[in-house]
Amino acid sequence: MRPTDREILRLAFPAFLALVAEPLFLLADAAIVGHLGTPELAGLGVAAAVLQTVVGLCVFLAYGTTGSVARKLGAGDRRGALSQGIDGVWLAVLIGAVTTVVGVASTPLLVAAFDPGPAVTDFATTYLRIAFLGTTPLLVMLATTGILRGLQDTRTPLVVAVVGNILNVVLNVLLVYGVGSFDGLGIAGSALGSVLAQVISAGLLLAVVVQVARSEQAPLRPHLGGVRGAASAGVPLLIRTLTLRAALLLTVYAVVLAAQDAAGAERDLATHQLALTLWSFLAFALDAIAIAAQAITGRALGAGDVVGTRALTRRMIQWGVVSGCVTGVGLAAASPWLGVLFTEDAAVRRLLIPVLIIAALGQPVAGVVFVLDGVLIGAGDGRYLAWAGLVALVAYLPLLLLGALVGGSVVWIWVAFAGGFMAARCAVLLHRARGSAWLVTGAG
Incomplete structure (x- = not known):
């Protein structure tokens, strides 16, 4: 095995297991809440879209920290690497804290923006208001995980994730369905169980750091200067992430727009939530290679190794293609049976199959996208990633509108997402990787 492959595996395999474990928070919620009923599952879908957007906007706390800490590590400044990482935790x-207060207060408005219907609105509001209490632990988990990855440690985040x-x-099973004389809290119990698990996980990671x-x-x-610097460096990645979350939120809105009536909207939202949860599960799995790319790229450029960085990038792209093919084949093969795990609604199960087939076809492209995203984040090329995200979003919007208004089905909306949006992202990232402007060396 090549030395580069061994290094990738050393970092990527634990990261793969940890990243696969992360979406299990939502997969477990979807499986448990889905058996309460379709309105509850649809409510979870709306709440999860909002919560993932809020937390996802702050992913720079992990990704940016990984690259910056790895750069200082490569330059031989381990103490400086940790100092910079700690400032990221305070950020x-x-x-x-700010997000929690604002989020809880604005929960009804955030849910109402999707106009999902009275029953779904009640469940979504209940879940989201409680889930917002876990925002700070989630962000601390991002920052501390970024520090450890930058230090080339992907095993500790794995243990904590498990x-x-x-x-x-x-906690979800006990709080949703109850035990003994305790009847359970329904969908509120699912949100509360997740928050408690997040608090404990954040505490464990923080203790290690x-x-x-x-x-x-x-x-x-x-x-103060370090916290301000971490915030300033995160702005381009924030914009990049904002474009991704905007695409996902607009996709949810397009699902509602394409539905023929309230019953259709409920069915399509539930189907989309399950498909997006599974897509996110596989996306996080593919992102394991990108995590390795962030850590190794940052360390290599910090040490001034441009040639090694080039070789790493080429190899990472190959890994991305192969991994995408494997996950795509697996998803397509399992698509007829996955719906049974999450819902008893026969209409949702039937509609989920073609949506998952489309998602499976987009996996190889997604593999390349995630790998190159990781390479450029590790290189600190946030400004280009911000512009690239805007370009991909603009290219996606007409395709999404076409899928909603002309196709009139969640299936065609997924054609636009898995095909058009991911292809646009792949094109702009490949264009950047072929150049040399991102190959900046040094600890800064």
Whole structure:
């Protein structure tokens, strides 16, 4: 096996298991809530779209931190790497506190923006208002995970992810359905169980980072300049992520727009939620290679190794294509049976099959997209990623509108998403990777 492949596997395999575990929070929620009823599942879909958008906008706390910490590590400044990472954690706490207050207060408005119908609105509002309480722990998890990945440690996040998901499943089952004389809280119990699991997971990751920082005598108090610098460096990645979340939110809105009536909207939203959850599951699995790319690219460029970075990028693209083919074949093969795991609604099960087939066909392209995204994030090329995200979003909008108004089906909406949007992202990322403007060396 090539040395590059061994390095990729050393980082990517634990990251793969951890990233697969992360979507299990939503998969477990979908499986447990789905058996309460279709309106509850549709409500979870709306709430999850909002929550994933809010938290997803702050993914720079993990991705940006991984690249910057790895650069300083490659340059031989381990203490500086940890100091910069700690500032990122304080930034996560600040953003999380503000987001929690604003999110809880604006929950009814956020749900109403989707106009999902009275029954679905009630369930979505209940879930989202409670789930917002877990925002700060989620953001702290992102920041601390980014630090550990930058230090080339992907095993610790894996252990915490496994523990967190086991707790999530146990707490969800107990709080949703109850035990003994306790009748359960329904969909509210699902949200509460996830929040408790997130708090415990964040505490475990933070404890590890603090221990490592103390061993390197890195400061634990917030440094205003460092926090401000982390926020400034995250702006381009925030814009990049905003374009991705905008595409997902507009896709949800298009599903409602394409529906013929309230019953159709409920069925299509439930189908879309299941398909998107499974897509996210596979996307996070593909992102494991991108995580390795972030860590290795940042370290290599920090050490001034341009030739090695080029070789890594070529190899990563090959890994992305192969991984996408494997996940695509697996999803297509399992599509007739996956619906049974999440819902008892026969109409949702039937509609889910063609949607998953389309999602499967888009997996090889998605593999390349995630890999190149990771390479450029590791290189600190956030400004280009921001512009590339805007270009891809603009290209996607007419295709999405065509799928909603002309196709009039969630199936055609997924053709636009898995085909048009991902193809546009792939084109702009490949264009950048062929050039050399992103190959900037040094610790900064």
